[in-house]
Amino acid sequence: MSKTLFDKLGGEKAVDAAVDIFYRKVLSDDRINKFFADVDMDKQAAKQKAFLTLAFGGPSNYSGKDMRVGHAQLVKIGLNDTHFDAVVENLGATLKELHVPDELIAEAAQLAESTRNDVLGR
Amino acid sequence: MPVITFQGAQYTCHGNETVTDCLERHGVSVATSCRSGICQTCLMRAVSGQPPYVAQKGLKPSLQDNNYFLPCVCTPTGDLTVALPGDKVLQRIPATVILKDHLNTGIIRLRLRPEQPFEFRAGQFINVCRETDGEVRSYSIASLPQYHEAIEIHVRRVSNGRVSTWLHDHVLPGERLLIEGPHGECCYMPDNRQQGLLLIGTGCGLSPLYGVLRDALDHGHAGPILLFHGSSSHDGLYLVDELRHLAEAHANFRYIPCVSAEPARTGYAGGRAEQVALQSVKSLAGMRVYLCGHPDMVKDTKRKAFLAGASLQEIHADPFITTHKTPLIDKQATAG
Numbered sequence: 124m125s126k127t128l129f130d131k132l133g134g135e136k137a138v139d140a141a142v143d144i145f146y147r148k149v150l151s152d153d154r155i156n157k158f159f160a161d162v163d164m165d166k167q168a169a170k171q172k173a174f175l176t177l178a179f180g181g182p183s184n185y186s187g188k189d190m191r192v193g194h195a196q197l198v199k200i201g202l203n204d205t206h207f208d209a210v211v212e213n214l215g216a217t218l219k220e221l222h223v224p225d226e227l228i229a230e231a232a233q234l235a236e237s238t239r240n241d242v243l244g245r
Numbered sequence: 246m247p248v249i250t251f252q253g254a255q256y257t258c259h260g261n262e263t264v265t266d267c268l269e270r271h272g273v274s275v276a277t278s279c280r281s282g283i284c285q286t287c288l289m290r291a292v293s294g295q296p297p298y299v300a301q302k303g304l305k306p307s308l309q310d311n312n313y314f315l316p317c318v319c320t321p322t323g324d325l326t327v328a329l330p331g332d333k334v335l336q337r338i339p340a341t342v343i344l345k346d347h348l349n350t351g352i353i354r355l356r357l358r359p360e361q362p363f364e365f366r367a368g369q370f371i372n373v374c375r376e377t378d379g380e381v382r383s384y385s386i387a388s389l390p391q392y393h394e395a396i397e398i399h400v401r402r403v404s405n406g407r408v409s410t411w412l413h414d415h416v417l418p419g420e421r422l423l424i425e426g427p428h429g430e431c432c433y434m435p436d437n438r439q440q441g442l443l444l445i446g447t448g449c450g451l452s453p454l455y456g457v458l459r460d461a462l463d464h465g466h467a468g469p470i471l472l473f474h475g476s477s478s479h480d481g482l483y484l485v486d487e488l489r490h491l492a493e494a495h496a497n498f499r500y501i502p503c504v505s506a507e508p509a510r511t512g513y514a515g516g517r518a519e520q521v522a523l524q525s526v527k528s529l530a531g532m533r534v535y536l537c538g539h540p541d542m543v544k545d546t547k548r549k550a551f552l553a554g555a556s557l558q559e560i561h562a563d564p565f566i567t568t569h570k571t572p573l574i575d576k577q578a579t580a581g
């Protein structure tokens with residue numbers, strides 16, 4: 124089996140390092156932070172970790188259906204492609220800050236991309 | 246095969262089953278979400294027995310120390326007695342009121358002497374139960390077990406608060422109450438004595454912070470410690486002299502009392518505690534932050550502290566405000 128992106132990035136440690144940076148970017152980003160206004164910070168941090176693990180192709184029990192269900196409420200209040208793009212952009216900026224090589228960043232963006240239709244409920 | 250005890254019943258684990266799987270196979274429904282040890286929705290506490298390390302990985306150190314774990318990734322290696330974080334499985338024990346006095350017009354201090362061995366840490370909370378009708382409220386602990394046998398709690402009078410008015414108006418020294426706990430992890434952690442500590446509290450949210458502060462000083466904490474205590478008025482603050490004395494005695498400790506609805510007198514800062522704090526401490530990177538008080542203040546300040554650079558793992562808050570909702574608290578920590 125080939126190494127997953129998750130392993131190449133450094134596994135769980137990499138995710139831990141990325142959570143604070145990524146979530147800080149998301150909360151500071153006026154294009155998308157309204158979606159995160161009401162969620163409890165601690166729970167949300169755990170979910171960000173789930174998000175990043177997934178985005179890095181790490182071990183995760185989430186299915187496409189979970190992604191649909193998890194974001195259905197957000198789609199109802201207007202979640203669309205521009206928001207999705209903003210999240211992917213923040214993900215890329217986070218990895219850049221952590222000095223992840225460009226080809227791995229591209230791989231992460233591609234993995235995130237593969238969830239687009241599920242997240243946006245299409 | 247390991248046996249799980251939960252809410253008084255026993256369940257045997259099969260094979261490599263997790264605690265969550267085992268409970269569900271027996272028809273016990275428990276809250277879960279990610280089922281992979283990440284989201285913490287299912288958090289439990291091992292009352293006895295040691296959960297394996299993987300089930301505690303990713304939890305804050307203070308939660309780990311208090312035997313919290315994630316049942317969805319816990320394949321037990323031995324018998325466990327488990328409880329939900331807000332569960333009442335822990336026994337209620339009698340405690341005698343040995344002191345009752347006023348900290349200000351709206352807040353009393355009670356010292357309770359447990360009549361059975363009772364381990365606790367400053368900053369944790371206990372549940373106080375009124376025996377006649379079973380009403381329960383949570384109160385944070387201001388005292389240090391290493392110096393006081395007694396548990397000190399600060400109780401704000403809440404208008405129409407059934408338990409707080411009872412404690413204020415009827416309970417007398419010498420009387421026995423029932424207590425349960427302790428719970429929570431808003432405690433001093435002696436793992437990094439150089440770290441900056443930022444303590445922000447409103448109203449009787451000072452109670453756990455006073456405990457955390459004194460515990461830190463007692464451990465010889467070397468990094469800077471900043472305490473911002475706020476109320477709308479000067480009269481709403483308390484322990485002002487005690488805190489000023491502590492600040493005089495410890496060069497690394499600064500105490501900043503804040504008033505938000507009156508012109509501040511000399512020695513006080515004008516404004517809400519969290520605003521004054523975030524204005525005077527520009528970057529919170531590397532600091533450990535404790536937030537106690539009005540739930541809205543805590544929620545809002547968590548976010549702001551995080552955006553100002555504090556790591557999420559380093560932000561600690563009075564836990565009972567968010568864990569058990571309305572029935573358990575008299576909006577105990579509301580400012581004032």
Ligand code: HEM
Pocket residue numbers: 155158159162170173174177178185193194197202206207208210211235236238239242278279284
């Ligand atoms: C890039 C693809 C995305 C992935 C892989 C992803 C993944 C996840 C995961 C795993 C969860 C946790 C679900 C749970 O345990 O309940 C989650 C929750 C959430 N996601 Fe996403 N997500 C993506 C895009 C987005 C976008 C574009 C937004 C909004 C701008 C968003 C906003 C949220 C919010 C607000 C929650 C929390 C919902 C709640 O707590 O009720 N996500 N996401």
